[in-house]
Amino acid sequence: MFIIEDGSDVLMKSMTGFGRQELQLDEMYIIAEVKTVNHRYLDISFQMPKFLVPLEDRLKKIIQQQVKRGKVSVTINVSGTFTSSKKLTTNWDLVEQYINQFQQIKQTYQLHGEITLDMLGQYPDIFEVEQREESNTDTDTNVLLTLEKAVGNLHAMRLKEGAELGKDLQLRTEIIQNRIKQLGERRKIVIIEYQERIKERINSYLENTSVYDESRLFQEIALLAEKGDITEELTRIHSHVMQFQQLMKETEPIGRRLDFIVQELNRELNTIGSKSNDIWISEHVVSLKSEAERMKEQIQNVE
Missing domain, CATH: 1.10.8 (Helicase, Ruva Protein; domain 3)
Structure with missing residues (x-):
């Protein structure tokens, strides 16, 4: 903001800016970054964990309160023991294919012997370790709060850049x-x-x-x-x-x-x-x- 000759305040925003905010809790670490560049319209894109996708509309509303035009790139990272769990699953379709193939080999070449668990265990691809990420109310609240502060930092930078643009213009x-x-x-x-x-x-x-x-x-x-x-x-x-x-x-x-x-x-x-x-x-x-x-x-x- 600056003053022109008639004493009026001039408030102008730049479309270029960057805002970052971190949140560190006992079991949670959140980083939110927001970058904006020139664009004819408002275009918002997100890069964040899948479990945060249901929050996208609420995240957009936070951005839209401060940003009316520009290309907005949002990156949110959430880490902590609470966010993930591992689960071992068996690919039964693949197991069945292995067994069928072993049986065909036995019949074709007239081989003897049983198909054992030890034989199947030599093929680790029949097991899958699934990494599950989960969200809860506290996580959602903290993510929204972190992004809101990051957008506030972005807004301050855009105002500062806008003031320089205003002076020049x-x-x-x-x-x-x-x-x-x-x-x-x-x-x-x-x-x-x-x-x-x-x-x-x-x-x-x-x-x-x-x-x-x-x-x-x-x-x-x-x-x-x-x-x-x-x-x-x-x-x-x-x-x-x-x-x-x-x-x-x-x-x-x-x-x-x-x-x-x-x-x-x-x-x-x-x-x-x-x-x-x-x-x-x-x-x-x-x-x-x-x-x-x-x-x-x-x-x-x-x-």
């Missing part, structure tokens, strides 16, 4: 405002220059014609005057910058709207560049477009 809007003001002052000089050029065109027209066509004369004057006038574009750019600064004061996600405003800003600058034949104005338009492009790059990381 505010500075660039002020640069654009100052240069637009200079363009407005230059416009007055350009108008005088255009007036002189219009007079020259009128004199040239009158000298080279014996028939005075008043409508044609006014058409020439209107064409030249319209071509060089950038008043409307400057007014719209000023309006766009004011809207941009106003949006920066909002607490809701503003990245897409800021991006749209910068697109409109660029369109007005392109129009000024195509209208003006003044070298000074053209150079300043290039500089302004460069500032707008830097703003667009920064905005890609704003929530």
